[in-house]
Amino acid sequence: MVANAYRAELHETSVPFGTVNIAASTKTSSIYEDPRLTVQMARTLLALSDQAPRGPLNIARFLNAKQDDYARHVAIRALGMSGASKDLFGIIDANPTDSAVEKVIDDTARISALRALAMIHKPEVVNGLITRVEKSNDPALRKGILSALARLHFTEGEWKGDSWGTRPDTRGPYYQPEAWGESQKIATALKSVLAKASSEDAAYLVSELNRNRIQFNEALDRIVTLAAKDKKLLPDAVGQLANADTIPAAGIPLLISAASSNPPISAGVLSQPLLL
Structure with missing residues (x-):
């Protein structure tokens, strides 16, 4: 019932994209404070198409730091599955x-939108993410955009009923x-950012490439060079070496150093290149 009422209110009080009714309706101003009801409303977003009149500030109420973690997670999933890109970019912009805006859209809402x-x-x-990463001067927002692009580099392949085997890759x-x-x-954009990135930003981007199982020769060369100077980057270097077709000569000393490091690098990370 609450979800249906919220759906109706979004359509009744909505205005053209880019502007919204800032003040929450007296009918629903308090229900955002109840996580159970917020989850129900977030699920309603699944039924609304990308063209539905919602507005960035209405959506941001589900995503900001004031929101319950579980309700925020449900809202992120619902918005992603419903393809609400216009409203999500509206939050970022x-x-x-x-x-x-300051009352509703905070850093948590922006990262959740990404x-x-x-x-x-x-x-x-x-295209929208690439345009914004080139223009953004906000370090946190820029990292969030790079993370989103890295996640979008691959998509889930169509499962045709074949067995995953006895040791599926999880x-x-x-x-x-x-x-x-x-x-x-996406690959071209990430390589461009990597080529111009500072040591800190390059290390972050390489860690995101590793997390999303993306292998670039450019990333491997850059992180090997950086890790030779900064031992804190050894885990990221090992992650890239794990996915390389061949381990370059410059990577061998890093692996030896990683194997004898104190504190030790995660055994799971360290074992990957050694098993290739």
């Missing part, structure tokens, strides 16, 4: 100095990662 966008494999989403984020129409564009 909202002017943080606007007093009305997590939802990372679920939407559409060309317009990829590393994630996809069981069967496959390239799709925008993979090359």
Whole structure:
């Protein structure tokens, strides 16, 4: 009942994209404080298409730091599955100095919006993220955009009923990662960022490539060079070496160093290149 009422209110009080009714309706202003009801409302988002009149500030109420963690997670999944890219980009692009925006859209809401966008494999989403990573001067937002692009590099392959075998690969984020129409564009954008990145930003991007099982020769060369100077980057270097077709000569000393490091690097990470 609450979810249906919320659906009706979104349609009744909505205004053109880019502006919203800032003040919460007296009918629903308090229900955002109840996590159980918020979860029901978040699930309602699944039934609304990307063209539904919702508005960034209405959606941001589900995603900001004031929201319950579980309800926020459900909202992220619902928004990603419903393909609500316009509203999600509206959250990211909202002017943080606007007093009305500041009350609803915080850093948590922006990062949550990027997590939802990372679920939407559409060309317009990829183009929007690439455009924004090139223009963003906010370090936290920039990292969030890079994480979203890395997650979008692959998509889940179509399972045709074949057996996963006795030892299926459960590393994630996809069981069967496959390239799709925008993979090359994403790869080009990530390589461009990596080439110009500072040591800290390069290390972060390489860690995201590792997390999403993306292998670039450019990333391998860069992280091996950086790890030779900064031992804190050894885990990221080992992660890239684990996925390399061949381990370069410069990587051998890093593996030896990683094997004898104190504190030791995770055995699971360290064993990967040794098993190739």
